[in-house]
Amino acid sequence: MTAIDLAAMRQHNSGLVLASLFQAREPVRMATLVRQTQLSRRTVELILSTLIDEGWAAETSEPVGDTLGRPPRRYQFRTDSALFATIAFDPHAATAAIVDAYGHIRHQASTVLEDIDNPSECLQSASDLLKSVIADSGCPRPSLRGIGISVTGRIDDDGTVMHLPYTPAWTGVRPGEHFASVFGLPALVDNDTNLAALAEQWVGGAGGYSNFVWLIAGYRLGAGVVIRKDIHKGLHGAAGEVVQVESMGLAAMRAQPLGLISSPVPAQRAQALSIVHAAEAGDVEAMKSVEELLDLIEPVVSTFAWTIAPEAIFLGGGLEQSRLLTDQLQRRLEASGLPPIQIRPSSLGENAPLLGAAYMARSAQNDTLTQALRENHLATFPVSAN
Template identity: 25%
Template sequence: MPQHDDGRDPAAEPSATPESRLRVANRSQVLDLLGRSAPVSRADLAQRTGLSRSTVSSIVQELLGTGQIIETTTESLPRGGGRPPSLLTVSGSPGTLVGVDIGHRHVRVAVADLAANPLAEREIRLDADNSPVETIDRAAALVHEGLAEAGIDPRKDRLLGVGMGIPGPVDPHSGIVVSPILANWMDLAPGEELARRLGVPVHVENDANLGALAEVAYGAARDVDDVIYVKASSGIGAGLVLAGKLYRGVTGIAGEIGHVRFEDNGPICRCGNRGCLEKAFGGARLVELLQPAYDETLSVERMLELAQQGDIRVNRILDDAGRAVGRVLADLCNHLNPALIVVGDTMRHSESFVLGIKDSIDRFTQPDTAAALDVVPSELGDNAGVVGALVIANAAAPAHQGTI
């Protein structure tokens, strides 16, 4: 998985020399690759890490000496091909990661290996906005259920990290919810709360940021360094990856495009301002606009089903919404000049919404900016949040921190 800066560098203590910090980073890179791979040779390690053979050889000897890796040989090569190469792998279980995705209406948990391949998954429907304590209690229970299903005992097996996403801004330094966007969670440190229930550290992040990290690591934005991930459903938000790193802003509120002022005299929003983009074109507002024209009770999900069935009224509204969101994104793109916009969450299902964004990007961004930019739906879909939680769990795991 790509390594993302979570603001912590235990290796970079004042007493550490540049050489020792580099050594820790190289050793972590070797351990990370071995933890996510089948057994590999020293030559393969050098090729895949980009390190010199002498550096790899030195690190391998150190890790063999501490017992963190083991060496085996293979007899599967053809006879007469010379001495079989020795292969290296981590000793014991490579380790397990846990991802927790808390949305406005769900809690989703995945127990996975270091390559984010799921070993167990759990999901419940829950109004997370109303009761943070109940939500975190239920999340902890799902984690325990998933670990049990995967045969993982945290007291004996290597549980390397737990990542958690919530649908609101989180201060990147304290882990505290800092905005009335998630009013009942204000001043709560959800990562600490879940950690108390699990007995292991938990790393918390905004859900749109996790979607961005997930798409960069495993989805539509692989190998792209400058990405805007748009999480659009009942609410609207964005995660920003700039020059290959997640950008949170000073207080963790970067990317809250749903709370850009869109109508000067619009209604009061949950964030405390008025006329926000989300109040005008969030999924809940679109359902409200459409409802008088339908005999059945609509929801965001039902609205999108009708769109896929070719309903003209729904697609016209979704096109309008895409154009409005695209107008705000166009201003952001003129500032940031990204290569890709990934549209995630439920609105990714609407071709009209995605095309509306594209139309506004083409109309309102600088020509060179628009020419270098593409708009695509998410590849990870509903799993983007929990996969992103696994990404930050992996980035915070001991192999990345140098605590070897």
């Protein structure tokens, strides 16, 4: 006879109850939890008592109505019980945020990176920033479950920086090890567009797509590729690093005035957006700049269309701010006879990599309770913790 692991069974059952609370997103009654978990009422009561004591759940009051007698008890998941710290690096700055398990940013701040060619200095500045964000957010330290880190370059599966297009100094750096050492939490690293794609799938507009590409083009250039709901990283994280394809002439985007729409510098983005607004108002010269940028983006999109044939391509990193760019690119693709791919703006703006980093950190948790905080329709991020 096979021995029953009672501790494992209790953990499994606790995960079922917590998952029901988490997925409900609002207070639920005891009867609902019993029905959804198919556990006995007494078992659910005992589990709820433990979850409340450990800070995962809270009992709430039933709204006052016309019914007589004792109102049914209701319970809900505590959003402050599982929080994830995130850091996003770009060539000029680092941004830190605290994100909950639903993908809501609770607090964030940024700092300028004085010398991007000095990885140690940048990592120290970013960890100092994250410490202040944690303190300012007021989140209880035990609620922090992990750290997700976004870097704008090619990242290997083990979190090693293989190549950053703007500086060779980061090659071989493992940012996750630094943050894991400083904060005593598992820390994971990946490319910004991979993470942006996962964020789009998690809390953006790509939840209904199995195959799609998240594209940033202009001053910055890269793509996150999702195939069958899983990120496709390729060999040593090279998939989607189209910035490296010199034969496509993509470097010209950096010199194109409208290419600054994807710049990490706010003033430069505003400058490019003014051109878009002028084009929308009918300015001929501004519209010429729009067409010139689309001339450079269209071959990238066409390549993805005929190699991956995604259901949709999401434009982000600044491109999402212009409906004109999205619509004009869609018209071009339809006129060229490409597969019927939808061109859509990202719904997440500049926070996409931060949110994707939180998703990565959440997916990598290996304890039963935090694992319960997952949606069944989303992929588990294939990466190992440092």
